[in-house]
Amino acid sequence: MTEPSAAAAGSPGEKATTDDGFIVFDQISKRFGKNVVLDDLSFSVGSGERVTLIGPSGSGKTTILRMLMTLTKPDSGTIRVGEDYLYHEERNGELVKAGEQHVRKVRGRITMVFQQYNLFPNMRVLRNVTEAPVHVLGRSQDEAEERAKELLDMVGLGDKLRAYPSQLSGGQQQRVAIARALAMDPDILLLDEVTSALDPELAAEVLDVLRDIAKSSDITMLCVTHAMKFARDVSHRVLMFDQGKIIEAAPPAEIFDDPKQERTRTFLESVLDET
Numbered sequence: 001m002t003e004p005s006a007a008a009a010g011s012p013g014e015k016a017t018t019d020d021g022f023i024v025f026d027q028i029s030k031r032f033g034k035n036v037v038l039d040d041l042s043f044s045v046g047s048g049e050r051v052t053l054i055g056p057s058g059s060g061k062t063t064i065l066r067m068l069m070t071l072t073k074p075d076s077g078t079i080r081v082g083e084d085y086l087y088h089e090e091r092n093g094e095l096v097k098a099g100e101q102h103v104r105k106v107r108g109r110i111t112m113v114f115q116q117y118n119l120f121p122n123m124r125v126l127r128n129v130t131e132a133p134v135h136v137l138g139r140s141q142d143e144a145e146e147r148a149k150e151l152l153d154m155v156g157l158g159d160k161l162r163a164y165p166s167q168l169s170g171g172q173q174q175r176v177a178i179a180r181a182l183a184m185d186p187d188i189l190l191l192d193e194v195t196s197a198l199d200p201e202l203a204a205e206v207l208d209v210l211r212d213i214a215k216s217s218d219i220t221m222l223c224v225t226h227a228m229k230f231a232r233d234v235s236h237r238v239l240m241f242d243q244g245k246i247i248e249a250a251p252p253a254e255i256f257d258d259p260k261q262e263r264t265r266t267f268l269e270s271v272l273d274e275t
């Protein structure tokens, strides 16, 4: 992992390099109508770094992940992954999304797991995991199945290959969704409140799987969660969001045990999730 960098480096006009941050958000702003969701926000994430985004509801955390998926366009600013820009500003201030081919290349390196697992209900578990590698990455069926079985074993579902999603618990379905995301061999895994819809026991199973993945791989992870123990265990760094800004960024021990901002302290006191 590269050393975490506290703030974004470079400017939109400079040639992008990977030595100053793998994922860079530079002066990103976004509003929905009058609602200013992200306000001139800059941060970067190193390759292999695991970063957790915390903060009150509506503070813009999911919007950050959606921008990396090119599901939400910023109003202004620059986003790049490695040497590739997703969004950048022209000299005239106009915000430009990278060309389709370019976006596809970057998007191919990123997968996201959502709160709702969104498995294909009419496909068995194994096919849920092989579908995209075969049809998007062009893998052979045999190769995709071999990898899918490894991943399903890893998430503790090696005996459920022929089950349909409706035959699984919510926690099991979410673990299939995680295996499905990893089957795309992403460099970057985005996790958006992946346990929020689950009972604590099932959430704990999912978080255990994610802990193992975090510890055994060098995948770059951006995680939005209210599971604070998990955040403490796996993150290199925690970013505290409030009103569209990052008000505190620090290693988990510091954020959780000795927050510098009063707002961080009150937010943490209000979070009951100890998974």
Ligand SMILES: Nc1ncnc2c1ncn2[C@@H]1O[C@H](COP(=O)(O)OP(=O)(O)OP(=O)(O)O)[C@@H](O)[C@H]1O
Pocket: 032, 035, 037, 055, 056, 057, 058, 059, 060, 061, 062, 063, 064, 224
């Ligand atoms: N497509 C949209 N249209 C209008 N407003 C939106 C849209 N998407 C997000 N918002 C608003 O942007 C704000 C930030 O949303 P976001 O989901 O990023 O917050 P969050 O920090 O992830 O919150 P939560 O923890 O509740 O998921 C919210 O006020 C939300 O209602």
